[in-house]
Amino acid sequence: MLQGWVIASVSFAYLGVLFAIAYYGDKRADAGRSLIDNPTIYALSLAVYCTTWTFYGSVGRAASTGIGFLPIYLGPTLMAGLWWYVMLKIIRISKANRITSIADFVSSRYGKSQLLGGLVTVIAVIGIIPYISLQLKAVSNSFTILLHYPDIVMPAKAAAQPLLQDSALYIAMILAAFTILFGTRHLDATERHEGMVAAIAFESVVKLLAFLAVGIFVTYGIFSGFGDIFSRVESIPKLKSLMTVADTGASYGSWLSLTFLSMLSIMFLPRQFQIAVVENVNEKHLARAIWMFPLYLLIINIFVLPIAVGGLMHFPDGNVDADTFVLTLPMAERQEALALFVFIGGLSAATGMVIVETIALSTMVCNDLVMPALLRWKSLRLHEEQDLSGLLLTIRRLAIVTILLLGYIYFRAAGDAYALVGIGLISFSAVAQFAPAIIGGIYWKGGTRQGAIAGLLAGFAVWSYTLLLPSFAKSGWLSIDFIKEGLFGMALLKPQQLFGLAGLDEISHCLFWSMLANIGCYVAGSLRARPSVVETGQGTLFVDVFKRSAGTEGSRFWRGSAQVQELLPLIGRFLGPERARASFLAYARRRGLASIDALEANPDLVHFAENLLAGAIGGASARVMVASVVKEEPLGIDEVMNILDEASQVRAYSRQLEQKSQELEAATAELRAANERLKELDRMKDDFMSTVTHELRTPLTSIRAFSEILLEDPKTDLEERTKFLAIIVKETERLTRLINQVLDLAKIESGNAEWHTAEIDLHEVIEESAAATSSLFSDKHIGLNMVLAGNVPKVRADRDRLIQVMLNLLSNAVKFCEVERGRVTVTLSVEGDVVRVDVQDNGSGIGEADQHTIFEKFRQVGDTMTAKPQGTGLGLPISRQIIEHFGGRLWVNSESGKGATFSFTLPLNGNGAERREEITEK
Amino acid sequence: MIRSNITAQRLVAVFLLGCVLFNYPLIALFNKPGEVFGIPLLYFYLFGAWALLIGLMAWIIESRKD
Numbered sequence: 009m010l011q012g013w014v015i016a017s018v019s020f021a022y023l024g025v026l027f028a029i030a031y032y033g034d035k036r037a038d039a040g041r042s043l044i045d046n047p048t049i050y051a052l053s054l055a056v057y058c059t060t061w062t063f064y065g066s067v068g069r070a071a072s073t074g075i076g077f078l079p080i081y082l083g084p085t086l087m088a089g090l091w092w093y094v095m096l097k098i099i100r101i102s103k104a105n106r107i108t109s110i111a112d113f114v115s116s117r118y119g120k121s122q123l124l125g126g127l128v129t130v131i132a133v134i135g136i137i138p139y140i141s142l143q144l145k146a147v148s149n150s151f152t153i154l155l156h157y158p159d160i161v162m163p164a165k166a167a168a169q170p171l172l173q174d175s176a177l178y179i180a181m182i183l184a185a186f187t188i189l190f191g192t193r194h195l196d197a198t199e200r201h202e203g204m205v206a207a208i209a210f211e212s213v214v215k216l217l218a219f220l221a222v223g224i225f226v227t228y229g230i231f232s233g234f235g236d237i238f239s240r241v242e243s244i245p246k247l248k249s250l251m252t253v254a255d256t257g258a259s260y261g262s263w264l265s266l267t268f269l270s271m272l273s274i275m276f277l278p279r280q281f282q283i284a285v286v287e288n289v290n291e292k293h294l295a296r297a298i299w300m301f302p303l304y305l306l307i308i309n310i311f312v313l314p315i316a317v318g319g320l321m322h323f324p325d326g327n328v329d330a331d332t333f334v335l336t337l338p339m340a341e342r343q344e345a346l347a348l349f350v351f352i353g354g355l356s357a358a359t360g361m362v363i364v365e366t367i368a369l370s371t372m373v374c375n376d377l378v379m380p381a382l383l384r385w386k387s388l389r390l391h392e393e394q395d396l397s398g399l400l401l402t403i404r405r406l407a408i409v410t411i412l413l414l415g416y417i418y419f420r421a422a423g424d425a426y427a428l429v430g431i432g433l434i435s436f437s438a439v440a441q442f443a444p445a446i447i448g449g450i451y452w453k454g455g456t457r458q459g460a461i462a463g464l465l466a467g468f469a470v471w472s473y474t475l476l477l478p479s480f481a482k483s484g485w486l487s488i489d490f491i492k493e494g495l496f497g498m499a500l501l502k503p504q505q506l507f508g509l510a511g512l513d514e515i516s517h518c519l520f521w522s523m524l525a526n527i528g529c530y531v532a533g534s535l536r537a538r539p540s541v542v543e544t545g546q547g548t549l550f551v552d553v554f555k556r557s558a559g560t561e562g563s564r565f566w567r568g569s570a571q572v573q574e575l576l577p578l579i580g581r582f583l584g585p586e587r588a589r590a591s592f593l594a595y596a597r598r599r600g601l602a603s604i605d606a607l608e609a610n611p612d613l614v615h616f617a618e619n620l621l622a623g624a625i626g627g628a629s630a631r632v633m634v635a636s637v638v639k640e641e642p643l644g645i646d647e648v649m650n651i652l653d654e655a656s657q658v659r660a661y662s663r664q665l666e667q668k669s670q671e672l673e674a675a676t677a678e679l680r681a682a683n684e685r686l687k688e689l690d691r692m693k694d695d696f697m698s699t700v701t702h703e704l705r706t707p708l709t710s711i712r713a714f715s716e717i718l719l720e721d722p723k724t725d726l727e728e729r730t731k732f733l734a735i736i737v738k739e740t741e742r743l744t745r746l747i748n749q750v751l752d753l754a755k756i757e758s759g760n761a762e763w764h765t766a767e768i769d770l771h772e773v774i775e776e777s778a779a780a781t782s783s784l785f786s787d788k789h790i791g792l793n794m795v796l797a798g799n800v801p802k803v804r805a806d807r808d809r810l811i812q813v814m815l816n817l818l819s820n821a822v823k824f825c826e827v828e829r830g831r832v833t834v835t836l837s838v839e840g841d842v843v844r845v846d847v848q849d850n851g852s853g854i855g856e857a858d859q860h861t862i863f864e865k866f867r868q869v870g871d872t873m874t875a876k877p878q879g880t881g882l883g884l885p886i887s888r889q890i891i892e893h894f895g896g897r898l899w900v901n902s903e904s905g906k907g908a909t910f911s912f913t914l915p916l917n918g919n920g921a922e923r924r925e926e927i928t929e930k
Numbered sequence: 931m932i933r934s935n936i937t938a939q940r941l942v943a944v945f946l947l948g949c950v951l952f953n954y955p956l957i958a959l960f961n962k963p964g965e966v967f968g969i970p971l972l973y974f975y976l977f978g979a980w981a982l983l984i985g986l987m988a989w990i991i992e993s994r995k996d
Binding site: 075078079082085086087088089090091092093233234235236238239241248251252253260263264267295296298299300302303306310313 | 937938941942944945948949952953954957958961962963965967968969970971972973976977980981983984987988991992994
């Protein structure tokens, strides 16, 4: 038996646990060992998105529209993909400007406008109140139902109950007290509540487990698995239609608009902004939340449809509200403990939402609505008050109580006309109105204060007219004629068919008209006039937040004089003197100064003080307060533009500089390479010179030696004399040949050689060369084979040069063949479009290492220092130059000890030769 | 910080993929009676596509190199 006192004491015990977690979280934060500095906890705390709407309402929605509960969770999943751009930017901006709420964000962006901050606050409070009433309704209903256990009794209409017997009123008051304990125990310059976030993350786990417990119980306890439930659905036509959506344009349209709406809500609901941006410890945590938060949404939704159809089958007569299936199914099965756990899960979902939402709203109400008004109210003499931190806390506590009471009033007024999800969607549509001003504000520098005010007002007005007022009409506060006949009976003004636009559901209808009005007015208002100085400055700070170093830039737009002795007490009045001194001291230490007295009151310090104050009372009020103690010299629009231009010029210069330095680096690398090449050439030239002189000296030495012998000894007999003279002549010839070849090579290399190109027959060239070298072959008794293909087309080349090449190859072949056993084969063949000539010998062959060097100048196989050189070492390089001149190729295939094959090819069409000649002529 | 350009672009690609998967006309393809492993076709498709998107995002985030 579940008595009222059992339920109440379990609930209070649970709230006590939450408070203990929050207390511990705050203690850890004070000790500098943050409990919530963890990406998983950040992702879990974002799940404050799942309220009783999700916990109870999704099932209700699924019971009436089937899959229609899903877009509310698919939207955030999609949006998570854009967080890396959008959310990261908002977090960065908020941290740089110490922004503490969504109202503060909008007001700061558009020139720290108090009016705009106030407007956003009003829209947020009015828009969120239905959402808070939804939580009250859910908790109060679930409490009432649980109280009647084991009977299943639907709660009576709230309005029918006397005020003092209405459990929702007490729940509202308990939640208010609890929120005050959580959120406003002390005033923090950054408005962060670490303990609260830890508690919220814990609540996310509890509500997930509770929902999964019901889901598993229904799916596997009452029924036997997914397959069983859905196969039973097949036999009930009414349920079967829930498995698909109506195949009409309107149902896809409403699917799309709900997805879009939830995409905006996940960004701009005050509690999501509070958790995702204000309470963010480290922007790196965002990364994991991008996938973990959607995963949470997926898991909590798996059992929604089974519970919904399970409930519909279990209570077929329809007298049990589908919004309560999560609770009533375990109750109907007499699962006391599970029912209580579900109630606690629902309580988690509700308290999490209410705590964070009211804290966020109370901060906005205090900083952007009440404080600016009080500070303007000169007769209160707040300027002279010494410590205002107590006043700030009082305002916030009052705001929390007021907001919850307003939520309760809406619950009494309109709560029964709608299902849970319907109420929530009214709130979603309200916060969607912030999207143009915020998204526009962080990507478009041209958005102005006027545009933002116009857009918000227009969007809010359309929202009120098409969604909020009809919700009053449906609950009987306004005449229902308002919906049916339109304002003053004008059909065109029917709030849910505005200007005759029919065929859309009320949410899509409101979303379309309000966004049209909002975006239209925002853009038109922004383009109407040039932005003011402050708007330009703030716009640039927001849009270019990633391009600028955080913190220091804001001070560039401020000029004036101030006194530390005036700033410090000012901050102290709002934060408390101790906290203010500590902050200033920390600032001084960061600057490398020993004490506060050493601080200079420069623009940086003023900016720091203003930011510090902005954390406590909002950007707009902070600007007013700081302005009251410093003498600010206003910057003209031209000066601000100059600062901005200067900044962009500096950026442009640095880009240019970077580019130049890259070019310079590339040029340096090229120069280095060229230098290397030159050095190499120089070395080669030196090598060449020393080799040439060495080669010249060898014949010269022998010529000189024999000449000296002849000169000194006139009695040398004729035979000797003839022999010596023959040697001299031979060496002279060798010398001449060497010099000719050097000249020849030099000519070819420099392109000055004379070429007599003509159509020539390679047969003739080979025969002639063979004839010319026949004495060499016969001297060493070496055989010469010729395998010449017939019908080889003529090639264009220089006949004498080709003979020179052939002679060189043949004489080389002879040189390296052994006497008598040597065999040389010359092959002529056609391969594709080239003619190929091979000269194969069976001599000593050429090792792998030497195969490249033999084509270098003066390189010969074997040791030239010891063995008598057998040639000049220029034959092969010259031959290769000649063949390459005619567009061919000369190479060698060989293995040491197995002979060598020298081959060359010449192109058949002769184009190669002509092309090469053209190049040479030029 | 964590502002690797390629990661951001991949995530936007996932976002665009999701926009296509979760909207008309692809949904209409699965909006018909029938079931997979005993689960209604539309329900199965939406949760499958959803899980796919989350898997992609997790893979992109956890495998980035910064």
